[in-house]
Amino acid sequence: MVKAGVDSIGVLGSTGNYAHLSRGERLRVLELAVSSAEGIPVMTSIRAIRTSEVLRLAEDVQQAGASAVxxxxxxxxxxxxEEVFFLYEHVTSSLxxxxxxxxxxxxxxxxxxDELHSKIARLPNVCSIKIPVIPSESDKAKLRVEKLRAVIPLHxxxxxxxxxxAYLGLSAGCDLWYSVLGGLxxxxxxxxxxxxxxGHLEEAQHLSKLLEPIWKLFNSYGSLRVISAAAEIIGLIKSPSLPLPLQPLNKSVRNHLNIILKELKFTV
Structure with a gap:
């Protein structure tokens, strides 16, 4: 990611396995990421079930040099x-x-x-919203982004x-792509x-369509299982890499993924 020149690096998101790691493990992963990022901002998850643990994680990551949470x-x-708003209100007050x-x-x-997003977006230090899948039709996607934008502060x-x-969201007015595939x-x-x-929309759409076999596997098996298998296939990590009780892709799906990666000429 550093060599590619990305704008920022996200570690320990939901595909980054944070929920399966201990506090110490999460801190170690972040420290490695920050030390390897060569100045590129690093964002990391601080989610836990209890707010008190979220606050402890927030303190950890700020001391470790995270640029955002x-x-x-x-x-x-x-x-x-009300409980979700209280969570963000409590956490942002100490960030x-x-x-x-x-x-x-x-x-x-x-x-x-949208009302809750609007309230939370006005809390101190809230600077971005990672939104989920939007309508697949271009016009509806733009309307969805415009509707949310209308109630969110400009910053x-x-x-x-x-x-x-991703392509649809960016063309509909999203500012950035929080990407799973971009990690590899x-x-x-x-x-x-x-x-x-x-504004080179046709070229971007063409590249996105090339990835449809990957997107289909994401939808069928979850991005975590697929992306961990891809990392194993290209030799970045050893197998098995998922924490129990999570299971890896079965042999036939893994072989299919291997073929897809070769066809796309994906390498590190």
């Missing part, structure tokens, strides 16, 4: 809007670095209303989360981003 409302008990709100209903099982950026929606193959993802931002 990512926070999703994860809970064993279903959370109310000295920017916070990105992680709106990820698939993982968190919490659905943000708060929007980042598209769902990788298959940043050059291609950066090309899609830069082309879309500069």
């Amino acid at each position: 990512l926070l999703a409302p994860i809970s064993y008990q279903a959370l109310t809007d 000295s670095i920017p916070l990105c709100v992680y709106d990820n209903p698939v993982t968190s099982h919490f659905h943000f209303s 708060v950026t929007f980042g598209i989360s769902g990788n298959p929606s 193959f940043p050059r291609l993802c950066l090309d899609i981003t830069r082309m879309t931002q500069s």
Whole structure:
């Protein structure tokens, strides 16, 4: 990612496995990322089930040199809007670095209303919202982004989360792409981003369509299982790499992924 010249690096997101790591493990991963980033800003997750633990993680990452934090409302008990607002209010009051709100209903099982986003976006240090998948039709996607933009302060950026929606989200008005695939193959993802931002939409759409076989695997098996298998295939990590009880892709799907990576000529 450093060699590719990305704008920022996100570690320990939901695909980054943070929920399966201890506090010490998470700190170690962040320290390695910051020391390797060569000055590129590093954002990391501070989510935990209890607010007190979130605050301890926030203190850890600020001391370790994180440039921003990512926070999703994860809970064993279903959370109310009031409880989620209180979480962000409590955490932002003690932060000295920017916070990105992680709106990820698939993982968190919490659905943000635009009204709640608007309230949270006005808290101190809230600087970005990582939004989930948007409508697949271009006009509807633009309307969705415009509707949310209308109630959010101008200084708060929007980042598209769902990788298959990246081109669509960027062309609909999102400011950036919080990418899963960009962690392994940043050059291609950066090309899609830069082309879309500069108005070269046909070229960006073409590159995005080349990745449809990857997007289909993401949708079927989850980005974490697919991206960890890809990292194993290209030799970055050893197998098995997922923490139990998570299981890797089965042999046939892994072989299919291997073929896709070869066809796309994906290398580190």
